[in-house]
Amino acid sequence: MKGFKLLPLVCLTLLSFEYASGQNFKYVDPRIGSEGLGNVFIGPSCPYGMIKPGPDNDLHANSGYTADLDEPIYGFSQTHVSGTGGGAKYGNVSVMPFSGEFNSIKQESLRDNEKIAIGYYGARLSKYDIQTEITTSDRAAFYRFKFNSESKNAVKIDLGRYLDESNLPDGRETQQFVGSQVEVVSNTEVRGYTKIRGGWNNGGAYTVYFSAVFDKPFSNFSTWKDSVFYPNEAVQVDEGEKTGAMLFFDDLSGKIVNMKIGISFISSLKAKQNIDKEIPHWDFEKELVETQLKWEDLLSRVEVDSEATTDQKTMLYTGLYHTMLMPVDRTGENPLWENNGPYYDDFYAIWDTYRSSSPLITLLNPSREVDIVNAMLQIYKRDGYLPDARSGNSNGRTQGGSNAEVVIADAFVKGLKGINYKLGLEAMMKDAMYPPGGNEEKEGRGGLVDYNRLGYVSTDYVRSGNRTVEYAYNDYCLAIVAKGIKRKGEYWRFIKQSDNWQNLWRDIEDNGSRGFIMPKNARGKWVDSIQCAATNGKINYVPYTPLAQDWPNCVCWWCGVFYEASSWEYSLSIPHDVAMLIQKSGGNEAFEKRLNTFFREGFYNVANEPSFLTPNLYHWLGRPDLSSDRIHKIIDENYNAGAAGIPGNDDSGAMSSWLAFHMMGLYPNAGQSYYLINTPYFKETIIHQENGKDFIIKAKNLSSKNKYIKSALLNQKPFNTAFIEHEDIINGGVLELIMSDKPSNKWGKTIVPPSKSDY
Amino acid sequence: MKGFKLLPLVCLTLLSFEYASGQNFKYVDPRIGSEGLGNVFIGPSCPYGMIKPGPDNDLHANSGYTADLDEPIYGFSQTHVSGTGGGAKYGNVSVMPFSGEFNSIKQESLRDNEKIAIGYYGARLSKYDIQTEITTSDRAAFYRFKFNSESKNAVKIDLGRYLDESNLPDGRETQQFVGSQVEVVSNTEVRGYTKIRGGWNNGGAYTVYFSAVFDKPFSNFSTWKDSVFYPNEAVQVDEGEKTGAMLFFDDLSGKIVNMKIGISFISSLKAKQNIDKEIPHWDFEKELVETQLKWEDLLSRVEVDSEATTDQKTMLYTGLYHTMLMPVDRTGENPLWENNGPYYDDFYAIWDTYRSSSPLITLLNPSREVDIVNAMLQIYKRDGYLPDARSGNSNGRTQGGSNAEVVIADAFVKGLKGINYKLGLEAMMKDAMYPPGGNEEKEGRGGLVDYNRLGYVSTDYVRSGNRTVEYAYNDYCLAIVAKGIKRKGEYWRFIKQSDNWQNLWRDIEDNGSRGFIMPKNARGKWVDSIQCAATNGKINYVPYTPLAQDWPNCVCWWCGVFYEASSWEYSLSIPHDVAMLIQKSGGNEAFEKRLNTFFREGFYNVANEPSFLTPNLYHWLGRPDLSSDRIHKIIDENYNAGAAGIPGNDDSGAMSSWLAFHMMGLYPNAGQSYYLINTPYFKETIIHQENGKDFIIKAKNLSSKNKYIKSALLNQKPFNTAFIEHEDIINGGVLELIMSDKPSNKWGKTIVPPSKSDY
Structure with a gap:
């Protein structure tokens, strides 16, 4: 954390505009995660909204924004991502109001009076004394400038x-930069586009078209190309140069100029159409209320009891909010193929989001998840592979596994209708059978030739450790779908392959625990040391232990044995066969000790998705109480309702959805049909499902002391397992957890959650 | 040949317009290859011109055109390819003048008074009595309609x-279809675009933007979307529907309307800019002359003696013309990455063109070839692989080898400057080392895993026979470049690999010749029979002999052992090691017999590129006289100056360039630095080179009787080999061939052209 000047958190209800009716959206604070490592987008957005207008005051910030008040705003661009790490993407079509001299194309100003709320951003550009406010619809933004x-x-x-x-x-x-174009169409409209390539996913060129309309005519204008001004020249044609337009207004002092800006990935006329369809008026407050209502429709699907604190509700609803910012709905905006089905972009990355974000959308907004999965299947069909990450209409940047497969399996086991699972299996098989070719970072399974030949990815390939572990789980997911649609041959092949993680399981001891996923070369020999940088002409080797981290010091960030983690983390990441993992770790007692060591010694990384399930592994030891203890400790120590309240990159809502699930007392094991039950934060949580059926989680006698589940009833019948099937939830009903100050001797003890090797 | 009604060939000089000064372009007849199998584009085009406007009267014709006068024209579209086979591509932005009722978006008319000449197309639409004429610049077309x-x-x-x-x-x-958009900007201008995907190379979506301007205002208009008319509605935004505009003119009878239409792959404003830059006037004849002059600049680089017949000159110059229609120059029009270097599209396909088209461009227009190679290298750098075929900004459809490598090697051995050959080697290595991944038809080397593991492509992959043969030659080309830039490791590896064709050489006899490239499975066993269709429930096997053809009856067109040919053809296609081929075939006598059988028995396919070099193989037996006999017989029997004068798909000028080279008495062995010398068709051919130096080929005493080269002088010194180095040509000079009525006992006998195994 840099020591920069921070804006105090203001109470949201003090904002000058009125809230729409409804309750929950008030608790969303988009600033959570805007300081520290969260990297969230703080500007206004609709759910899955294509346009994400917001201030840019840091060219290298992933969301364009830093809370540091000493960093001047240089513009408000229309496209952003939320919560990402690595290189940035987007930040296109930058709008900036200003006053004074017009002799440069660069302007910037510090800000004050900043207000950030759901669907709203406001700040005064202090250098120019211009109040700027923004609200938005799905594909058009509404700016209000007071000069x-x-x-x-x-x-x-x-x-x-x-x-x-x-x-x-x-x-x-x-x-x-690839190109840009600008056209002043009238004294109230400007059109054009910007075309950019690269970014975090090293994607191909994408074009953001726009149309900007004003409620007051500008008196004159100047366009520019390559920093040269062309006064009153209406058009700057794309010749691979940077272009733009300055629109000059007379006699504005004390007056408001409203601007609506639509974007499109198809054409600037379509961008204009998006304005006309979505915001056919000039009423800023009306638009803000509409956006609030869109969110309320989703956020009201979770209701918590009145004893919940404001901070708890802020954390919960902001968690849901962050989960539903991306992927973005670009249905009808696909420049690559026919727009006759749902299309989504900014899967960023599925490696991050498959674990808890997709399952959360499936639970609260299953019709949306159906669309998202169908969009993924069309991407497979047209581009050749499912995305692992995708942005700017380009697949790109696989991190470990081919985890879109888990998303498909999760939809399948949870019975989502309206998805062609035969096509889904075909897409999964493509990942599993066909190496991704010349760019192993783009899609598919890097190192697949090894994996299919040797049963593991050898050290000839980067990220060999986590790839092997993840592919094994991906294979499990493939097998489950194959079995479900009666494709027995594929089922048997891939269910067997899902044991492949065991091929890298090495019986060594580290910090008192035995057995770790360790690197192996293509000849089948364990690799004990890793070549590192040379000193004074002599090559260094560092021993490779389960805590070793070869990146980024010895090799590049993406080139280590394990991606963004150590063997300690990935060796616990076997979500389909925890029973076998326990057995190979030396049995229940050794495994409990191992988990305790993991958390106690700081081998656990709260910000890293591969460890998302790990605090819950105590369930498989019959000790759900220990899971809950661990989870509550993690949340209480790392999450809060403040601006730095997310302990790592939010990763497009991954961390937020993890938090939201746990606050409700449920946690999914993505790709499998059940949720683990933990001690919730609320005495009562009602999930109003899309199918019209409510599912209610009650925690009777819950208090800081009574934090253990003693027993449970499902629809008033005894319910003794610490996990619940998705089907039981969608059928509606009441799960009553009877809380106590002592761990139960019975509940969750005898029947532990499923493992592959139990079958 | 269908028995359709054909237009008689009219003498070109009878056309109503005047020719520009200069000579050679008069001999171009774009109709050659427009009947029969040629599939050439007959409309006007500049050299390598981006816009190719022309009539469409057959939706499934590769160039949109059939000479059949009974097929009505439905429009004149702005984009076409020339000479291709398989599925069609382009045919975008269709313009149609018409008269009468306006109640349908479909109009069509038969034509008469058709005139086709270089830079010009004209016909009367008889149904509407509208004379339509077209000429063109590089990126804008000029239409003249007389109503x-x-x-x-x-x-x-x-x-x-x-x-x-x-x-x-x-x-x-x-x-x-993906989408389209139309905008009537004023009463003299319409803009818009059409977005299409697929086509022969199964490519991604491409967008053809246009701007059409008229010299007379239309009085009113109607746009349409999805077949519904919207009178006077100026804009139809892209919503994935088909759109268009009808422009109505008052009082036109007997009058002319001129229309200029620019296209762009960037934006419709850029399409307008292309008009303004290229045709800033309304003078049809002036534009026609400019296009003629552009061609004359290139065609005048070859001059032949005055005794050449009109038919010979027509065949020669039309051959040069066809060679320079594609690839198209899209420099500044690349929507995918920065436009700061040359960009070419419509490599269609390099498998066809590498043998003679690229070498012909290198000889006559080397600066252009430098740009083309640099564009290919940028395609490698940005898209990951060199193209084999590319169209609509998408790589796609490899036919056999990764033959862009031959093009790079050809440029290297011929000393083309301004190419980064280090990058070239990198691109070649990518092909040779990294399997193309999920789509083995798109780029790179399909079956590479086999090839690199086994030394041949096994029958587990389609086209295993020709792929092995071609990869071996590609490896040779890679090795030559590696050696030239002092990369010895790569040289030794790949020069060794270039013998891989021998791994499929099977010592069997067929039609009196021994030794053929034959299919082998992955376990190293020869494959004797191929599974074919089942009859009455029983699977048929057909014996696999060197004349067997498994496609398209047993397997799909692209799925046979050899692509578009038999083993007889590919077994003679070892351009880097003819000496070893002769040895493995049983020595000189057996090989001569084999060649004679090949041609006599009709195993030779005049229309197929893999056999392009074969008539010249007698050179390696010390019998260049037999090569010349064979070549002249092939030309005289298969080529002529008529509309059906090309015996197969012209394949983007491949057959035309083969012909043009042979008429001059030279033939390249692409990827190698020399030309084979054959009996020319002309007593004197002067090549005016870009470097300012002339190279003259004289054939003293040439007549139908004196058809053999008795001896030769290069710059007045005895020249006894039947091949000449490229360097000798670019240095300028005179090659004097002394002709005789008997084959020479000396010339070309002792030193035969190089072979790898001679080194």
């Missing part, structure tokens, strides 16, 4: 600015 | 029409 300066006033639209700019062609994880 | 009807007259711009339409998503080799 207070008596000097000349203007609005600039800059098509040459974007995040993480690099002039290096194909600079890794940076964005490169 | 004679007294009824209502109109021009239609249809964005929903294109060649080989299919509603089947991803229909193989067909095109699918």
